[in-house]
Amino acid sequence: MHKPQTHAKLAVPKLAAADELSDIRAELARLRLREAQLHRLIVNDPDLGAQGRYARVTVCLHQTMAFDPALLPAEVRTDPRYLRPRAHWALHCHPAPLATGPRPGWPIRREAALLH
DSSP, rough: OOOOOOOOOOOOOOOOHHEEEHHHHHHHHHHHHHHHHHHHHHHHHHHHBBOSOOOOOOOOOOOOOOOOOGSHHHHHHHHHOOOOOOOOOOOOOOOOOOOOSSTTTOSSSOOOGOOO
């Protein structure tokens, strides 16, 4: 009888949401850059990299018509009657400032009189 293999769970420290978001965005940026490099490689020479062991890429050119407001006269583009407010949330990740000293209350100081 085959006994299922069990793997010990690795203790992964729980990250603060800000730290995890920052890590995910950095990884996505790295992946987007690599995707762009591979995209250029395949588009420039489909025979070079379009066929792999596990996947195949087909190169197709699609063209569509898109509205370009820059082609409108300036009087229309800047007329407030044709503008509407639009809001969205934006989260910007920045490195946290490094602590310059010990955290507040550390090290803990206990008076000798309180330790009986």
